[in-house]
Amino acid sequence: MFWYEDEVKRLEQERLKLPYQPKTAFYGSSTITLWESLYHDFQEFSPVNLGFGGSTLSACAWYFDRVFAQFEEINSVIIYAGDNDLSNNRHPEEIFLFLFQLFENIQRRFGLIDCTYISIKPSPQRWYLNEQVKYTNKIIEREIKSRGEQLHFVDIYDQYLDDKHRPDSRFYQNDGLHFNKLGHDLLKTKLVEHLSTLVLQ
Known part of the structure; x- marks a missing residue:
C-alpha cells in the first residue's frame, strides 16, 4: 500500500492546521477527500477531513493508527469507502471484514464512540458493479443493526437514483464517479440529520 504514503503523511499533519480540537472525523476515500465544503458544512460538529483519494476500506483499516494518532477527543467517526475495493476485485465479504476491523480499531483507541458507515453509492462509471454494491450494503447494514454498540448505517443508495x-x-x-456539489449537498443533508440525532442522545 506504499502508493498511499504521501497522502497519509499529509493527514498526519492535518491536526496542526486546525484552530480547534476535532470531535467528528470523516474518514475514507475520495467522496470524503474531495468534499471541498466539508469544514463549513459540518462546523457545528468540529469536523476533520481525513479522506485520502483512492483509498479502500482495507487501506483505511491498515493506516488507522497513523492517521488518528494525533487526535485525542474524537467522539464520532463517519466512514465512506468500499467502492474502490469492489473495483479492485475484492469480494463483498472481504469489504465486510475490513470495515469491522476498522470499527474495532476505532473503538480500541477511542472507546465505544459512535461509528457511522455510509452505504456505497451507485455511480454511472461503476454501474457494472451494481449487484455487488447492493449486496455489500445489505450484509453490512444487517450486521450493524444486529450489533448496536454505537454502530450506525446511513443508507444513501436510493437517493442517487x-x-x-x-x-x-x-x-x-463528468467522470461519472465522484460527487459534484449537488451530490455532496444531498449527502450533507442526510448526515447533518444523522449527526444531530447522535448529539441529542
Whole structure:
C-alpha cells in the first residue's frame, strides 16, 4: 500500500492546521477527500477531513493508527469507502471484514464512540458493479443493526437514483464517479440529520 504514503503523511499533519480540537472525523476515500465544503458544512460538529483519494476500506483499516494518532477527543467517526475495493476485485465479504476491523480499531483507541458507515453509492462509471454494491450494503447494514454498540448505517443508495432506477447524473462530476456539489449537498443533508440525532442522545 506504499502508493498511499504521501497522502497519509499529509493527514498526519492535518491536526496542526486546525484552530480547534476535532470531535467528528470523516474518514475514507475520495467522496470524503474531495468534499471541498466539508469544514463549513459540518462546523457545528468540529469536523476533520481525513479522506485520502483512492483509498479502500482495507487501506483505511491498515493506516488507522497513523492517521488518528494525533487526535485525542474524537467522539464520532463517519466512514465512506468500499467502492474502490469492489473495483479492485475484492469480494463483498472481504469489504465486510475490513470495515469491522476498522470499527474495532476505532473503538480500541477511542472507546465505544459512535461509528457511522455510509452505504456505497451507485455511480454511472461503476454501474457494472451494481449487484455487488447492493449486496455489500445489505450484509453490512444487517450486521450493524444486529450489533448496536454505537454502530450506525446511513443508507444513501436510493437517493442517487433517477426515476428509471439508474444513477442520476445530476449528482456526479463528468467522470461519472465522484460527487459534484449537488451530490455532496444531498449527502450533507442526510448526515447533518444523522449527526444531530447522535448529539441529542
